[in-house]
Every structure is written in C-alpha cells, then in structure tokens.
Amino acid sequence: MIWIPGGTFAMGSDKFYPEEAPVRRVSVDGFWIDATPVTNHQYAQFVAATGYRTVAEVAPDPAQYPGMTPEMAQPGSLVFHKTVVPVDTGNPANWWRFDFGADWRHPLGPESDADSLGLWDHPVVQIAYADAQAYAEWAGKDLPTEAEFEFAARGGLDGADYAWGDELAPDGAMLANYWQGLFPFANQLLDGWERTSPVGSFPANGYGLFDMIGNTWEWTSDWWSDRPDVLRKKDPQSCCTVSNPRGGKLKNSFDPSQPGVRIGRKVLKGGSHLCAANYCQRYRPAARHPEMIDTATSHIGFRCVRRHPSMA
Template identity: 75%
Template sequence: MIRLEGGEFTMGSLNFYPEEAPLVRVRVNPFWVDETPVTNAQFAEFVAATGHITVAEVAPDPKDYPGMLPGMDQPGSLVFHKSTVPVGTDDPSRWWSFTFGADWRHPHGPNSSLDGLDDHPVVHVAWSDAAAYAKWAGKALPTEAEWEFAARGGLEGKDFAWGDELAPDGAMMANTWQGLFPFANTMEDGWERTSPVRSFPPNGYGIHDMIGNVWEWTADWWQENRRKPGGCCVVANPRGGTLKTSFDPSQPHVRIGRKVMKGGSHLCAENYCQRYRPAARHAEMIDTSTSHIGFRCVRRG
C-alpha cells in the first residue's frame, strides 16, 4: 500500500458528464491505498482462506427478481463481446451477455480459466464480494472522495490523471479502448481485455491502474449530483448518498441499491464512455458483476 497524507483538492469536473458536477472543494484525512487493483492471485488467497463464494457463483433467486425469464436462475455474470459489425452505442445488450458459468475463475465464460492471468485484476466481483475481501484483509473500500484524491496524484484542474491529453505524444497511459467501440479495437495500448497491473506508468503518487483496466467499486451509495456547500466551506471527508438516493429512477420497481464506481475500464473509448478520468463516476447495482469490474482497498489512519 502507499501512504497518502491527505489534504484538499477540487472534486468533480464541468467538462464531460453532468453527474460529475458541481465542483466541490474537499479535504480528506491521511490514508493508505493499494498500489494496484486486487489481482486474481490475491483474490484466490482470500477465497482459499475463507471459502468465500461470489455472487456470480450463486444462482439468483426468482423471488428477488420478479419477471425473471424462465431458465435464467443459473449462476453467471455479464461478459463483454465485440460486435461483428459497427453498431450504435445506445443499447448495451449489443455487447453484453449474461453468460452462465462466468465468474472470477472463468472470466470469459465456463470454458475459460485464469491461466496466465494471476497478475490481472480480478473481475466478476459484485460489491459484497469486494467488501468481504476488504474486511478479510483488514482494510476497507475507499470513499469516492478518497478514490478521486488518490487517482489525481496531486494534479489539480487536469482532465486526466496525467495531464490534459488522453495520449500525450501518442503514448497510451492506461488500458482503454482505441478505435470504434464496440466493433474495432486497434489495441494501440497492447491489450484487448484486462492487462497485468503495473503495465502502465503510475500517477504522481506512485499508484497504478486507477484509470482504465477495470472499474473499481467504492464504499459510497450513488447520488446523482453531489451537494455543494454554501459559502466558502471545504467539505471534510464527504460520503455519498443513501440507499434510497441510489435507486434507479428509470426502474421504480427495482429496489436494489447502486454504489459509485470510478476509473473507467478497458472498454472506455473516445466514441463511448469517456470515463477514463479521476472525476468520472458511474452508478452500478450492488448485485452486478461483469468482466470489467474490479476494486482496490484502503486503510485509514
């Protein structure tokens, strides 16, 4: 882990997506942060020590999902598949499929394995899986403010964790998607899916992979817009919303909370999801696992 002394920074952005506003001046206390996302090898140690069974390895109960289609009550997780032709980016079902037998040990489906992926970030972890690992390790999941402070690496007012350009002088600084998503990935960064941790330069604090590679869970419940304090106040150690504020208003009958995810993933592209930035944020239901969601931990004090 890397020790951060904490301090003040400006959280948020006005340059990309509305949920990143407003700009809020924030102060965080000192904390330690994992140098990289939790890897498959590290997660395997946790599972061996505790017998933990991830959400993706348990068949969903139809009682918890009214209207579940027949035959869908089987263990599985969401797996990304490139489209065979260029398609619009308005319908994620064109590139996501719920795959029976996909889980952290089988990241691309039941016939896949972790061979050669020990140092890649673990994926197919729901929020409770990440929280269980953190508790076992004597750590915690970061708040959104802690995560963003760490990701910025000491840079103020920059769009990216390394400056103002996505690829300065043509150098790829993180594992993202190059080309037309979800059809053609030119792999200028060398990777089509996840990459080994530390494959790209660290930020100013020496932390790797906070941008791209995999989305990372935080401890905070989603809130569409962070509240800006009146006057000249600096918010100390802010937390997100509540379970109630986190519900998806487009699905009023679904009462599954959503947590904040940060950092973007290897599927973020210039034509889709430009969330490969410290200020970017995304709401994800806590029961969801996918082939591009992982996490890292913090320790406070």
C-alpha cells in the first residue's frame, strides 16, 4: 500500500460529462491505498481462506427480477463481446451479453479460465460490490470513497485532465490501458492489450500508484447521485472547501426485501480498457459512472484503502 498524505484539490471537471461538474474544492485526510488493483491471485487467496462465493457464482432469485424465468436463473455475469461491424453505441446490449458460467475464475465465460489464460497478475473482474466489500473486510481494509480515489488518481496534478497531464497520449505514448480506435469493433491495440493487462504494465502516477486510470473500472463506497451530493445543500459557486465528502444517498426506492427492486448504484472510478475516444472518454481522474451493486462485468475490479496513518 502507498501512503497518500491527503490535501485539498479541485474535484470534478467542466470539460467532459455533466455528472462530473462543477469543479469544487475538496479536501481529504491522509490514507493508505493499494498500489495496484486487487489481482486474481490475491482474490484467490481470499476465496481459499474463506470459501466465499461471489454474486456471479450464485443463481439469482427469480422473485427479485420480474420477467426472469426459472431457466434463466443460472449463475453468470456480463461479458464484453467485440462486434465485427459498427453498431449503435447508444445501446450497450450490442456488445454486452449475460453469459451463464462467467465469474471471476472464468471472466470471459465458462470456457475461459484465469489459470490457463495466465491472468493471475491481472486485476480480478466479474466482481459485484458485495464481492469487493467482502474482500476488503477480510483484509482489514475498506473501499475508497469517490473523493479519495480521485485525489489518489490525480497523483498530485491538480486540475489536469489525465493522471499524467492534459494530453491523452503525449508524443504517442500509451500511458494506460484503454481502447484505441473505434469502439466496439476496431481496437488498434496500440497499448498492446485487447482486454485487461497485468497490473503495473503502465507507468505509475505521481504517488506511485498503478492502473488508477484504465484497465478496469473500480468500485468506490459512495452511492451514486447525478450531481455531487455536497452541492445539493450549498451554492455550487461557494468558496468553501468540503472535507472528506461521502457522496450520494441510498435511494428510498431501494429495498432488498422487496421483489424486483434492485436499483441501488455505487460510483465507479478510473475508466477501463473499453473506454475510447469515440465512446466513454472516462479514462480520467474526474470521470465517474454508476453501477448497480448486484452487477458483475468483465471490466470492473477494485482496490482497497486503510485510513489510519500507522497501518501499512
């Protein structure tokens, strides 16, 4: 883990997507954060020690999902499938498919295998929020808040568009694992990777952290809101600095005890290997995305934090 001393920074962006705005002054206390996303090897150690089964490995309850037939109630998760021709990028169903048998051990479907594919040093994927939370608790850690993640991802470059400056590929250098070319059918592979890459394959940021941008989206502990929650109670133009924000609120309509109500969403940060210039330019510290807490996909992982200075 790397110690981040904390400080005040300009959180958000006014240049890209509306949910990132407005830019506001935020401060965070110091914290430890994993230098890389949690890998398949690390997650396997957790599973071996606890016998934990991920959300994707458990058949869903049809009572919780209106319209689901018993035949559909099988373990599985969402897998990205590259298209062969241009498609409507307004419809994610053109490239996402729920594959029975896909889980963290079989990230691309039942015929894939993390061991045979040599993925032990890649970020673990097919991880729902509860799966990340369970690992963090076992490790004596927590999941980062949105503000903590963004502060760490910036690496000390306050206000820069990317984790390394204001140019995506300076002098043509590939500094993160993202999609080069036209998504979702033409990946030029300038960074050398079609899907995930081994952690640490790209340069660390100013804090010595790897893969804070690209490779996989990462879970945070904050509930999603379309606008930063701290701005709902104050003037967005306020000069005041917000300390250690805990963004978003659990929606009143979310109740796990009620069949069919599964809309609780957490904030994802960092972007992934599927972010492209023509679709989802979220390979940036300010970028944020909502994800339903019961959803696992082939491009979502996580890393952990500790908030006590003496905990290495």
